[in-house]
Amino acid sequence: MQQRLADLRAIGETTLANGLLALIAQAERADPGIEPRLRELEAENERLRQANALLRKENRQQRGNVGTWRDKRAARRAQALDDQHEAEPGGGQQALTEQILDQLPIPVFLKDREGRFLRFNRRFEELTQRSRVEILGRTIDDFASPRWAELTHQEDAQAWDSGRMVTSERRLAGFDPPVDVLVSRNVITSGGRSYMLGYFIDISEQRAARQAMQRAVESAEAASRAKSEFLANMSHEIRTPMNGILGMTELVLESELTPAQRADLALVQASAHALLHIVDDILDFSKIEAGKLDIEEVPFDVRQMVVDTVRAMDLRARQKGLALECELAPELPRIVKGDPGRLRQVLVNLVGNAIKFTATGSVVVALSVVRDHDDRCEIRFAVRDTGIGVPPEKQAMIFDAFAQVDGSTTRQYGGTGLGLAICRRLVILMQGQLDVESTPGAGSTFSFTVPLRHTGVALVAPLPPLRVQVPRPDPLGAEPMPPPLDGASGEGLRVLLAEDNPVNQRLALRLLQKLGHQVTLADNGLAVLERTARERYDLILMDVQMPGLDGLAATRQLRQRELERGGHVPIIAMTARAMAGDRERCLEAGMDDYLAKPVDSAALADMLARYRPQPAQRVLDWRAALQRLDGDADLLHELAVLFLDDGPQLWRELTAALAAGDPERSARAVHSLKGVLVNFGAARALAAAEQLSASLRACREGGAGMAQAQAAASRLEPALAQVYDALRAVLDGGDPNAG
Incomplete structure (x- = not known):
């Protein structure tokens, strides 16, 4: 190709050569695979030219006398143009130019302002399936379909008006199979006159690959949607009975039991919680893989978040005789902006792993400031243990999904193999990196550093270094607060409970009555609308999935009624669905808050206390x-x-x-x-x-x-x-x- 352009420059056709070079360079930027394709086309050029010459000869014989007469008339006109050009100064040079253009592996054409084809090469004749005498001096209207001609006029006008290159994709349906081409055109000037220079590139393979990729993407998206819906339904089907198991177990544990019965029920409760953790791991991993998990940025007390997390994990540590400690550097900021929920999730997972793999000794959660900037600080979270450690050859793979140090069926420690993979991806979403340092038999340190934004709020007083060994008293010195609302307070709420599952109905009724509230039961959304039309309630606990009219639809209708008549009753969603977006859908429907099943008495009491009138x-x-x-x-x-x-x-x-x-x-x-x-x-x-x-x-x-x-x-x-x-x-x- 470069040699052909050099030949054009050698005979003085610099403008034409530069125009072609600009067009090809533009196409190469759009599709880097065009240059190799041009070399392939050039290699095929001679073979295709010979085959098409035979086809044109056969077509002329089949057209008969009428076609011959038309060809002869067109040939005379083309010959007249050729003779005119030969008679003009430089006519011989033009003939040489045509020969060089014929050697180009791509179809090339040159038109005047009126759209008449003045120059073109043999590849252009092959592409249009027309002979030279049928093209020369004619416009696109003379041999193309009306639709093709219309598009050509539009693109020509755009190029003439803008002075810029115009490129489009077209399909040649006359070939079997159809051929997809990239058509580029630009205005060039030579000898004081302007011309339209253009060329075609066969992009059939590229378009086929693009369409295949699009189909693959659509198929993958459909599969992802199906998987997400399956996981949401699976979560609901598991959480609904687990809500009954955990709730009833909690109620029975508060009754008179023998030590053996209490121990047995504690095992039931622990097993149920373990199953829910597995479900949560699978759902979280699915959300991350689907890109549907967002990182929030809200103000929170980073020190208090860590202390609360360590306190919550203390029972597991004490059951194994381990010391669980917390070390907080004095220079730590207090109120920062970040995602406390995801940070807590990572810490709970890392501390849980440390407790699981540590037989004796201690587990320490340590926070320190790595770097402090004007608008943010980079805080290092580290979890150290004295456990079994991780062999060097296994340290890289433990962050992979479904990977475990011991993957055999006889392994001592269970789990899904998703915990560390989820932690690593959550940390990455928070713009950090999770690492491990470990010596087999001597323990491990899992650490990550994340940037947290400063809030600009100054501390009331500097805080001393904090080292908490749970369950010692917390040196932060929070004052004790009154206990949650119970039946003795005399401030019970009138609660409408919308729930269709009999087990969950009984559990929720027991919990609410124990907390001192008056409860009315509705088993579907229509019943909710009917009861709220006749009676006033302080709060509605609304199951999302119910027969007939579900909780979301019932909430929308109730909010519309309130909009017309006034008033507002708080509605708390209760759902076993835990997929990304479920909370948002509840809030968008008009609900005020959200409780995920299984619901324990403490979470329920806390939620109801927020909405006490x-x-x-x-x-x-x-x-x-x-x-x-x-x-x-x-x-x-x-x-x-x-x-x-x-x-x-x-x-x-x-x-x-x-x-x-x-x-x-x-x-x-x-x-x-x-x-x-x-x-x-x-x-x-x-x-x-x-x-x-x-x-x-x-x-x-x-x-x-x-x-x-x-x-x-x-x-x-x-x-x-x-x-x-x-x-x-x-x-x-x-x-x-x-x-």
């Missing part, structure tokens, strides 16, 4: 806010400072979305505001925010316009201002429960 809506409920944070007043003050800074920004985002008429973006902004307001028990602002959420849901479902949402936003703004004033007063030393 107040005698009158207050600006702040500082006591309830402290209870949610285990009495940590310093942390609550810091969250207040943070909200005074972030709240106005959230409001600006909300008003901008409302002004743009975007209900989806507005709903996300309101949801963020509600998530912060609930930290302070800001009942008035929360009620106004919920009314705005209901209006936006109606907008998304076509039941109302944005004007109603704007009106609801106007009621939220003064409620937020009251919250800001109350928080500032508290920070200045005022009464936190005033107003």
Whole structure:
């Protein structure tokens, strides 16, 4: 190809050669495989030219006298043009140019401003299945289909008007099989006149490969959707009976039992929890593989998160006679932004592994600051144990899915082989890296470093170095808080329980009655709508999957009714589904919160306490806010400072979305505001925010316009201002429960 272009330059056709070179370079950038294809085409050139010459001869014989007469007339016209060019100065050079073009392995053409073909090579004749006399001096309308001619005129006009190269993909249906080509054209100037220079590249193989890839992607996506749905259904089918097993076991363990009976039931409970951990591992791995697991960024107390995690794991350690300790460096920041849920998940897995593989000695969780920047800090989390260790040749493979150090059927330690693979991928999603240092027989250290953003909130007082050996008292010194709501408090809620499974009905009734609440049962969504139309309830516990009308549909209809008549009853989702997006679907349907099955009494009591109605809506409920944070007043003050800074920004985002008429973006902004307001028990602002959420849901479902949402936003703004004033007063030393 390069030699042919050099030949054109040698005879003075520099413009033509440069134009072809530019076209080919453009195609090469778009598809790096074109240059090898050109070399293949050049090798086939001579063989195809000879075969097509025989075909043209045979076609002319078959056309008969009429075709011969037409060919002769066209030949005379072409010959006249050739004679004219020969008579012009440089005519011999043009003939040489045509010979060189004929040696190019790709179809090339040159047209004037009116679209008449002035030059082309034999490959172009073969591509169009027309002879030279049928093409020369004619336009595309003379021998192409109307649709092809129309597209050609459009692309020619685009090239003439823009002065830039125009490239498109076309299909030549006249071949068997059809041929896909890339057509490129550009305007060149020679001797003061402008011409259209173009060429074709056969991309049939590339397009076939692309289509095959697309089909493969679509097939993989369909398989992923099917797998996700199967796992969601599997989770539901396992969690539903496990909810009954764990709940009833918990109730029986609180009754009068012999030591042997208590030990047996404890084993049942432990086995049930182990099965749920396996299900959770499989679901988490599926979410990560499908790219459906997001990392959040919320303010949290990193020190308290670690201490709480270590406390929660202490029982397992004590059962094996191990010391479980926590070491926190004094320079650690306290309130940072990150994903505490995923960090806790990684720590629980690493600590659980350390306890499992350690027979004697201790397990230590240590945190330190690796680097501190203006906007973030890089914190190292390390879990050290004195266990069996990991052989050097196994240290790389333990992070692979389904891999275990001992994969034999006689192995001493069980597990799915997914825990470390999940941890590693979670850490990577948080922009970190999980590593291991281990000596067989001497223990292991699993560590990871992740960046956590500074919140800009200064500590009330510097914190001393912390070293916790559970179950010693926590040196952070949180004040004890009142116990969860129980029957003796006299403040029970009127709860509507929507649940269709008989075992789960009995379990939930027992738990709720034990907590001192009045319970009414509904076994489907229609029953919920009927009962709420006749009676008032403080809260609804709504199962998501029910026959007839499911929990999501019932919630939407109930919220629409509230939008028309006023009022708001909190709805808590209870579902055995635990796939990515299930919580979001519940919240988008209008539910206020979410409990995943199996539900234990402590989680249920905590959830119900959040929604206990107040005698009158207050600006702040500082006591309830402290209870949610285990009495940590310093942390609550810091969250207040943070909200005074972030709240106005959230409001600006909300008003901008409302002004743009975007209900989806507005709903996300309101949801963020509600998530912060609930930290302070800001009942008035929360009620106004919920009314705005209901209006936006109606907008998304076509039941109302944005004007109603704007009106609801106007009621939220003064409620937020009251919250800001109350928080500032508290920070200045005022009464936190005033107003």
